[in-house]
Amino acid sequence: xxNRKAEAAGTARLVDTDETPATFRARPAETGAGHQQRxxxxxxxxxxxxxxxxxxxxxxxFPGFSIVSAxxxxxxxxxxxxxxxxxxxxxxxxxxxxxxxxxxxxxxDVYAPRIDKEDMLFAFAHLSQDPLSARAKERVPYVxxxxxxxxxxxxDQADTFATNLTTFSGRIRDLSRTARGLSEEDLLTPxxxxxxxxxxxxxxxxxxxxxxxRDIDANGAPGExxxxxFLAVKVAVLDxxxxxxxxxxxxxxxxxxxxAGIPPAKAREVLTEMREFCDRFEAVIxxxxxxxxxxxxxxAEIARLDEExxxxxxxxxxxxxxxxx
Numbered sequence: 001x002x003n004r005k006a007e008a009a010g011t012a013r014l015v016d017t018d019e020t021p022a023t024f025r026a027r028p029a030e031t032g033a034g035h036q037q038r039x040x041x042x043x044x045x046x047x048x049x050x051x052x053x054x055x056x057x058x059x060x061x062f063p064g065f066s067i068v069s070a071x072x073x074x075x076x077x078x079x080x081x082x083x084x085x086x087x088x089x090x091x092x093x094x095x096x097x098x099x100x101x102x103x104x105x106x107x108x109d110v111y112a113p114r115i116d117k118e119d120m121l122f123a124f125a126h127l128s129q130d131p132l133s134a135r136a137k138e139r140v141p142y143v144x145x146x147x148x149x150x151x152x153x154x155x156d157q158a159d160t161f162a163t164n165l166t167t168f169s170g171r172i173r174d175l176s177r178t179a180r181g182l183s184e185e186d187l188l189t190p191x192x193x194x195x196x197x198x199x200x201x202x203x204x205x206x207x208x209x210x211x212x213x214r215d216i217d218a219n220g221a222p223g224e225x226x227x228x229x230f231l232a233v234k235v236a237v238l239d240x241x242x243x244x245x246x247x248x249x250x251x252x253x254x255x256x257x258x259x260a261g262i263p264p265a266k267a268r269e270v271l272t273e274m275r276e277f278c279d280r281f282e283a284v285i286x287x288x289x290x291x292x293x294x295x296x297x298x299x300a301e302i303a304r305l306d307e308e309x310x311x312x313x314x315x316x317x318x319x320x321x322x323x324x325x
Contacts, residue, residue, distance in 0.1 A: 085127050102130040123147035166275050202240035208232040215256040
């Protein structure tokens with residue numbers, strides 16, 4: 001496995017983007033050799049900045065970038081950096097040429113547990129960008145996935161790869177069930193895997209698979225919510241007068257009081273979306289958990305006074321309307 005790139009030692013220092021930054025190196029004395037060294041450093045910095053700006057204009061603008069300091073041939077020069085996600089410490093990492101400077105984000109790691117061994121880093125992924133690359137697709141952010149080899153993916157390709165990983169994870173769970181001596185049928189009761197006639201439907205139904213959690217509809221009565229599962233699913237076969245109208249198999253997915261009848265292939269797509277949604281759902285929960293620390297109870301007395309004031313305001317408006325009429 002390739003060695004991982006060292007984590008950035010610090011955050012690159014931002015400078016004023018309205019002016020062309022001067023060199024960021026400590027300046028020697030203004031006399032003799034020190035003066036000549038400072039003048040040379042200034043010239044190198046100005047030349048590098050001018051070269052970078054010309055190259056940037058030749059390729060494309062850098063939206064979302066900030067100007068930071070980068071070390072090129074021992075001189076601190078200004079460069080554009082996507083500071084919203086780049087974790088590189090450009091000011092301390094020596095580069096021979098401007099073309100050598102690229103941007104890399106925080107690593108996302110996948111560890112694999114092993115029998116009688118410590119967990120192993122299986123792969124990791126991160127954002128990358130090379131604004132001065134000759135390849136157009138590398139001048140915009142792309143995803144790097146590294147394991148035994150590095151894979152460079154466009155955002156669309158990364159989405160496809162993530163979907164494939166979701167499918168792969170499901171297959172691994174299938175293997176683990178097989179290793180335990182279980183099968184798909186062991187996940188369901190006989191009633192949940194057996195179609196039985198339903199006269200009211202004019203077809204066949206399995207018993208539903210339900211979540212233990214009950215409905216969370218804020219507008220529903222508590223007693224009513226308790227009778228309805230949060231999620232439920234079952235198989236329905238519609239074959240009423242099948243010689244005339246055919247036979248149709250559907251997956252009936254219930255979300256509270258809402259039911260959707262969808263073909264099995266569409267149900268598979270829904271399952272994939274639900275799995276991918278869980279990660280984003282958890283991210284939203286984390287935001288809420290940070291915010292909840294600032295929550296507090298209101299003051300009952302202030303609330304009472306506010307309600308009385310609101311009642312008086314409404315009464316005054318009503319009385320005024322009556323007077324006009």
